[in-house]
Amino acid sequence: MAVTLQWLWVLVVGLPQLIETGLLDSLMSTAPVEPASAMHPVEFSPVLAIAAGVITLAFLVLTIIIFIKLPKAISMTGERIVHQSTNAVVPIVTQHKKIPAKKKRLISRRITKIIQLLLVIIPLVTSFFIPPVQTITSQIITTLAILLAGFSTVCFVISWLIEPRATSRTRSHVSHE
Numbered sequence: 443m444a445v446t447l448q449w450l451w452v453l454v455v456g457l458p459q460l461i462e463t464g465l466l467d468s469l470m471s472t473a474p475v476e477p478a479s480a481m482h483p484v485e486f487s488p489v490l491a492i493a494a495g496v497i498t499l500a501f502l503v504l505t506i507i508i509f510i511k512l513p514k515a516i517s518m519t520g521e522r523i524v525h526q527s528t529n530a531v532v533p534i535v536t537q538h539k540k541i542p543a544k545k546k547r548l549i550s551r552r553i554t555k556i557i558q559l560l561l562v563i564i565p566l567v568t569s570f571f572i573p574p575v576q577t578i579t580s581q582i583i584t585t586l587a588i589l590l591a592g593f594s595t596v597c598f599v600i601s602w603l604i605e606p607r608a609t610s611r612t613r614s615h616v617s618h619e
Contacts, residue, residue, distance in 0.1 A: 445520065445562060446516050448591060455569075524557050562594045
């Protein structure tokens with residue numbers, strides 16, 4: 443979640459600047475915009491009020507459900523992306539050679555840590571190149587990016603420290619002590 447917030451911060455602050463400069467114009471179609479027709483005011487009736495209330499209530503319930511399920515979905519997606527990236531990089535690092543399972547797990551863990559650190563470093567470095575936006579100064583942009591990067595790093599370090607040790611498949615866990 444912390445890395446997601448870090449990336450969102452950089453996107454929210456930097457994307458409007460990219461749009462204003464026109465760097466993203468080649469990605470978007472430039473269809474002519476038709477002028478909107480004038481709307482006539484609608485009479486307020488009890489049926490309309492009930493319909494608006496039901497729609498508002500439905501959106502509130504939907505928002506609550508999304509806020510409950512969103513952290514787990516972000517976590518699962520992030521974990522899947524990191525593991526897929528790791529699985530894609532391990533054969534490149536080992537030069538497609540057959541290696542023992544223990545060494546493969548060790549390399550896989552190291553690559554996972556590198557990918558996680560890159561996910562923290564890229565938005566942090568990018569934030570230093572984002573110019574000020576209206577009332578948000580460069581110092582605010584970089585300070586918040588540094589705080590989010592620090593929090594993300596602390597979260598990753600904690601996860602590395604509490605990561606379970608691999609145990610032997612032939613001996614019981616009790617016999618290791």
